[in-house]
Amino acid sequence: MSTPLKLVKNLSDEENNYQDISKKKQKQPMVCYDKISKSYGDLQVLKKIDFDIAPGEKVALIGPSGSGKTTLARLLMTLEEPTSGTIKVDGELLWHQKIKGKKVKANEKHLQKIRGKIGMVFQHFNLFPHMTILDNVAAAPIHVAGIPRAEAEEQAISILEKVGLSDKFNAYPSQLSGGQKQRVAIARALVMRPQIMLFDEPTSALDPELVGEVLGVIKDIAQEGEMAMLLITHEMDFAKDVADRVAFFDEGRIVEEGKPEELFYNPRSTRLQDLLSRFRGR
Amino acid sequence: MTILYLLPTLLQGLKITLIITFLAMLLAFVLAFLAGFGRLSKFRVVRFLTAFYVEVFRGTSLLVQLFWIYFALPLIGISLPPLAAGVLTLGLNYGAYGSEVVRSAILAVPKGQTEAGIALNFSPWRRLRHIILPQAFVMMLPGFGNLQIELLKGTSLVSLITLADLTYQATILNASTMETTMIYSLLLVIYFLIAWPLTRGIRWVENRLSVGRY
Numbered sequence: 001m002s003t004p005l006k007l008v009k010n011l012s013d014e015e016n017n018y019q020d021i022s023k024k025k026q027k028q029p030m031v032c033y034d035k036i037s038k039s040y041g042d043l044q045v046l047k048k049i050d051f052d053i054a055p056g057e058k059v060a061l062i063g064p065s066g067s068g069k070t071t072l073a074r075l076l077m078t079l080e081e082p083t084s085g086t087i088k089v090d091g092e093l094l095w096h097q098k099i100k101g102k103k104v105k106a107n108e109k110h111l112q113k114i115r116g117k118i119g120m121v122f123q124h125f126n127l128f129p130h131m132t133i134l135d136n137v138a139a140a141p142i143h144v145a146g147i148p149r150a151e152a153e154e155q156a157i158s159i160l161e162k163v164g165l166s167d168k169f170n171a172y173p174s175q176l177s178g179g180q181k182q183r184v185a186i187a188r189a190l191v192m193r194p195q196i197m198l199f200d201e202p203t204s205a206l207d208p209e210l211v212g213e214v215l216g217v218i219k220d221i222a223q224e225g226e227m228a229m230l231l232i233t234h235e236m237d238f239a240k241d242v243a244d245r246v247a248f249f250d251e252g253r254i255v256e257e258g259k260p261e262e263l264f265y266n267p268r269s270t271r272l273q274d275l276l277s278r279f280r281g282r
Numbered sequence: 283m284t285i286l287y288l289l290p291t292l293l294q295g296l297k298i299t300l301i302i303t304f305l306a307m308l309l310a311f312v313l314a315f316l317a318g319f320g321r322l323s324k325f326r327v328v329r330f331l332t333a334f335y336v337e338v339f340r341g342t343s344l345l346v347q348l349f350w351i352y353f354a355l356p357l358i359g360i361s362l363p364p365l366a367a368g369v370l371t372l373g374l375n376y377g378a379y380g381s382e383v384v385r386s387a388i389l390a391v392p393k394g395q396t397e398a399g400i401a402l403n404f405s406p407w408r409r410l411r412h413i414i415l416p417q418a419f420v421m422m423l424p425g426f427g428n429l430q431i432e433l434l435k436g437t438s439l440v441s442l443i444t445l446a447d448l449t450y451q452a453t454i455l456n457a458s459t460m461e462t463t464m465i466y467s468l469l470l471v472i473y474f475l476i477a478w479p480l481t482r483g484i485r486w487v488e489n490r491l492s493v494g495r496y
Contacts, residue, residue: 078400079400079401108405112403112405115400115401115403116403118401119401119402120401122397122398122401124394126392126394126395126398127398128398128413129417130417130420130491139402140402140404143404143412144402144403144404144405144408188402189401189402192403
């Protein structure tokens with residue numbers, strides 16, 4: 001990244017933002033991590049994390065590679081199971097369910113019910129290579145939501161137009177650039193209307209000149225407001241523009257969190273100061 | 283002149299060879315998928331049983347298996363007609379090899395595909411049906427193509443359990459006419475002529491299914 005962080009402060013904006021956030025916090029959180037830990041053998045990647053995301057809130061996770069940011073998102077998407085602790089989505093337990101008052105491990109049916117509220121965009125796109133772009137986006141409406149094909153394709157077309165891919169319906173993923181692939185992946189997740197969308201380093205696998213188009217699409221979606229977002233990113237300017245709140249991860253813990261201005265202008269921990277100075281230095 | 287005399291008998295044998303090839307292929311195909319999935323099952327018993335089947339049939343000789351099913355099974359009360367015994371043995375044997383093709387192709391589909399399916403809330407069955415299998419199937423085709431031809435050639439062994447296939451007829455003709463060179467040359471050509479369209483057929487399916495990819 002060649003552009004330095006824009007260090008402009010706007011106090012009145014900040015106050016408005018603050019009221020905004022506190023209002024949202026009064027409602028039931030969209031996602032609630034409660035003492036979440038995750039270990040792979042001896043390696044503990046998440047250490048008793050407590051973390052909430054309000055409905056509609058945009059939260060950016062920053063931090064060095066291997067600090068546990070991605071794992072936090074993967075636990076929510078049910079791609080990995082927490083070692084201990086609980087996650088609630090919209091007030092309901094995700095990895096557990098209560099049967100006759102006893103907390104037991106969630107079965108596939110329960111997971112599917114909660115998962116419907118969550119969408120995810122991956123670093124490496126993970127498009128379905130055997131399907132056209134249109135089919136990639138229409139597949140979940142057809143096979144998961146059970147919508148008739150014609151209607152599902154209409155939805156897919158309108159959402160692909162929104163991400164600027166109206167001329168690629170019949171192309172296959174292998175025929176697209178990285179930026180186009182990621183925009184298809186965003187459309188594919190959006191079409192299911194999740195209440196929260198997870199972006200796992202959506203631009204890290206892209207050539208530098210393609211980063212902008214993808215960040216632009218994500219910003220547009222963020223401005224529509226309704227949907228909560230968890231943005232895992234190394235793009236500091238982007239995090240500052242889009243996020244209501246930023247959390248800094250290091251070694252499996254949230255070291256610092258707050259409004260983007262606070263974190264980026266007055267980092268308290270030396271680890272965050274180091275990280276930011278490295279980005280500015282580039 | 284000799285060809286005209288030899289061909290009708292050989293073609294009679296060819297009919298049996300084709301029937302056995304076709305039926306054994308069907309059986310092998312079904313078994314390959316059953317055992318291929320079985321080895322990936324989350325249940326240990328299923329994994330163990332399918333691994334046992336696969337290793338037994340891969341680890342012993344096809345000819346001995348054929349003799350065992352045709353000559354030894356009757357001694358414990360199960361007699362099969364020669365055609366059934368031939369089809370069963372070939373099907374079980376190539377099904378075992380095929381299961382490895384199925385298993386490795388499914389494992390070769392990148393993990394990100396399963397994860398994208400989970401993120402879009404596909405049920406496990408629909409993930410398999412719409413995301414994993416279409417990609418894995420294309421990867422199975424070269425392996426299946428090889429096995430298909432192996433199976434065709436393997437059918438020549440059924441002549442040893444009294445089935446009047448192509449090889450059997452050739453052996454009989456050889457004994458009565460002594461036209462050894464001509465007969466066995468014809469035999470090679472005929473096997474090749476059946477194998478060729480099989481190879482082309484698989485390639486054709488492969489091309490059709492990999493539209494737009496890579």
